[in-house]
Amino acid sequence: MATIELKNIRKSFGTVDVIKGVDIHIDDGEFAVFVGPSGCGKSTLLRLIAGLESINEGEFLLDGKRMNEIAPDKRGIAMVFQSYALYPHMTVAQNIGFSLDLKKVPKESIRREVDEVAEKLQLSELLGRRPAALSGGQRQRVAIGRAIIKKPSVILFDEPLSNLDASLRVQMRAELQRLHQELSATVIYVTHDQVEAMTMADKIVVLKDGEVAQSAAPIDLYKYPANTFVGTFIGSPRMNLLPATVSRSNGAQVRAHADNGWVLSLPDNLSAADGDRIQIGIRPEHLRLSEQADAIAAEVSVVERLGVETYLTLGQPSEPIIARLDGDISARVGEKVHLGVAESACHLFDDTGSAIQHS
Numbered sequence: 238m239a240t241i242e243l244k245n246i247r248k249s250f251g252t253v254d255v256i257k258g259v260d261i262h263i264d265d266g267e268f269a270v271f272v273g274p275s276g277c278g279k280s281t282l283l284r285l286i287a288g289l290e291s292i293n294e295g296e297f298l299l300d301g302k303r304m305n306e307i308a309p310d311k312r313g314i315a316m317v318f319q320s321y322a323l324y325p326h327m328t329v330a331q332n333i334g335f336s337l338d339l340k341k342v343p344k345e346s347i348r349r350e351v352d353e354v355a356e357k358l359q360l361s362e363l364l365g366r367r368p369a370a371l372s373g374g375q376r377q378r379v380a381i382g383r384a385i386i387k388k389p390s391v392i393l394f395d396e397p398l399s400n401l402d403a404s405l406r407v408q409m410r411a412e413l414q415r416l417h418q419e420l421s422a423t424v425i426y427v428t429h430d431q432v433e434a435m436t437m438a439d440k441i442v443v444l445k446d447g448e449v450a451q452s453a454a455p456i457d458l459y460k461y462p463a464n465t466f467v468g469t470f471i472g473s474p475r476m477n478l479l480p481a482t483v484s485r486s487n488g489a490q491v492r493a494h495a496d497n498g499w500v501l502s503l504p505d506n507l508s509a510a511d512g513d514r515i516q517i518g519i520r521p522e523h524l525r526l527s528e529q530a531d532a533i534a535a536e537v538s539v540v541e542r543l544g545v546e547t548y549l550t551l552g553q554p555s556e557p558i559i560a561r562l563d564g565d566i567s568a569r570v571g572e573k574v575h576l577g578v579a580e581s582a583c584h585l586f587d588d589t590g591s592a593i594q595h596s
């Protein structure tokens with residue numbers, strides 16, 4: 238069992254506040270992914286959980302037990318870093334078994350445990366090699382082996398795949414998911430890779446400047462971002478944001494007049510008054526070509542053909558709108574296209590960037 242509870246955690250280095258009151262709950266066996274811009278405090282949070290840094294304020298509970306003062310090696314938590322730093326003079330087997338060796342575990346048991354871990358990670362053939370004779374992916378697997386041989390109840394990964402090339406990342410991603418199911422450990426995984434976050438996570442925690450911007454299942458973050466930060470952070474190309482004014486003339490449909498000239502209809506039950514300033518979030522994949530009377534006309538300024546899909550950049554360069562359309566559309570630069578977006582696909586935020594609830 239390993240349920241993680243962070244309660245109002247704070248951490249500063251000197252006078253710089255880095256973690257500013259973080260509350261996170263992670264269930265036993267859950268795969269949680271931390272994302273956020275560089276410097277937002279992801280690695281610092283992992284180091285606080287591992288015990289490599291001390292917590293200034295707040296409580297870290299593991300299965301209800303306070304961990305703040307517990308030494309790192311007594312927490313049952315293992316950490317895998319981006320720079321895997323294997324011992325170059327030791328073989329794969331010695332690297333994986335090193336922590337057991339330190340604990341003076343009998344050689345025979347070490348060998349058995351190493352064999353078992355190596356099999357899980359497909360390293361059995363490589364146990365006699367030194368790190369210099371391994372590929373990047375194999376080295377990262379050894380680093381993971383070194384972590385899981387301690388049978389941790391929690392494994393922390395800090396961007397473990399970011400040194401690997403694209404195809405190896407896809408392969409390792411699948412292997413890590415399989416491993417997670419096999420080990421039934423609770424996992425916290427830090428990544429900059431959206432696809433990794435969306436595909437691996439049970440729960441994504443989006444961090445911004447040392448605070449939690451939102452924490453939810455991947456699909457809920459995508460569908461119901463709590464603010465413009467999360468809306469534009471999750472999804473690629475990023476969500477378009479159109480500053481707009483609400484218009485509620487008597488009896489008429491509720492509309493948004495965007496500053497770029499677009500007019501969009503809004504839900505009747507929107508809790509916003511006539512004249513309110515709002516921001517409309519439209520994901521590029523929710524814009525489509527339309528022949529309807531109320532379609533929005535926009536001039537194409539850039540065409541990016543990726544084969545399976547085509548991105549059009551529309552409107553003024555100062556406030557570009559991106560549309561993600563079929564690969565074979567015939568649009569050219571300078572041409573006018575007509576677009577529509579379903580009312581239900583518009584995300585509405587107030588002028589502070591918080592999502593507006595529908596009443």
Ligand SMILES: Nc1ncnc2c1ncn2[C@@H]1O[C@H](COP(=O)(O)OP(=O)(O)OP(=O)(O)O)[C@@H](O)[C@H]1O
Nearest residue numbers: 250251253255273274275276277278279280281282
């Ligand atoms: N030991 C330290 N002393 C002073 N400042 C630190 C220390 N460790 C981290 N910081 C600062 O804390 C902030 C958060 O750093 P952290 O490494 O947690 O960010 P991160 O989210 O992991 O970023 P990245 O995505 O670039 O890895 C940064 O501004 C960093 O400079």
Ligand SMILES: [Mg+2]
Nearest residue numbers: 279280281395
């Ligand atoms: Mg980091």
